[in-house]
Amino acid sequence: MRPRAGFLGVLLGLLLAHGAGTQRAHAPLKPQRVQFQSRNFHNVLHWQPGKVPAGDLSLYFVQYKMYGQRQWHNKEACWGIRALLCDLTNETSAVQEPYYARVRTASAGVLSGWSTTQRFTPWWETKLDPPVMNITQINGSLVVVLRAPDLPYKDQKGKNISMENYYEIVYRVFIINNSLEKERKVYEGAHRVVEIQAPASRSGYCVVAEMYRPMFDRSSHRSEERCVKTA
Structure with missing residues (x-):
């Protein structure tokens, strides 16, 4: 089971949901290499941390949407987590549709901007395991x-x-x-x-x-x- 955030994660989540932050977005904190990795339609978002202090316990917040939609959706199970991945298989189950996902970091009361994936279409991009x-x-x-x-x-x-x-x-x-x-x-x-x-x-x-x-x-x-x- 992935570690979940406690009170701090809930508080930051509320702030994010209402479009606010404790401070303005901090560019070096932005997650890096945000991308989908897909095998047999198991679609998992992966990323690397930005520039955070040594020993820092950053929290990550994930959103997703289908191409053409205006509104981003929170992935509740990946809202204020410390893991560097998030399973979006269920959220990307219309496999011939293109999707985007994005991640931001919260560290020591500072929020990063969002790092967004390239367009991802499971039907085209998933890799097949051998039979x-x-x-x-x-x-x-x-x-x-x-x-x-x-x-x-x-x-x-x-x-x-x-x-x-x-x-x-x-x-x-x-x-x-x-x-x-x-x-x-x-x-x-x-x-x-x-x-x-x-x-x-x-x-x-x-x-x-x-x-x-x-x-x-x-x-x-x-x-x-x-x-x-x-x-």
Whole structure:
């Protein structure tokens, strides 16, 4: 659980909400490198502290809005915090819409100005983790079962919503011959269950997989190798 501010945070929060501060905005205190980091639509705002005295216990206040809106909204769970990040996944769930977020610092009764992100569109900018992969051997063949990583969204029945609801996903499967250290792509397509003829290799082989988004020409990282020993 992230540390939350006490009375001081509440007081500063009230002042911020009413557009006032204990002193005028102090430029060196402004948070630096304010940006979204997004994986599988988990959208987390990160920043670095400005120039604060050594040992200072600064408090941070976060707001967000959708592009085109005039009013900023307070993120209550990130209002007067000491952490350098804030989870805005729920606030940015319309993934094809662009958003902004901003952060300001309070330190020793002094308020900084706001530091604002660049425009952030989750659908365009989120990075994909590799697919979850399981393999079994059946009668000399490999059966590879692939699954896209979990998303933070669920349907009305409480079931996980697939990444395939948002993108055209192509799965790629590669086999690495351990003795020759050569890699061969054995499948590329949309199927999540793939049967492959197991290679003949005295030293065994390994299987890896990745996901590819043709619209963006972007691939995920590869899954961890799953290795099979042959008799």
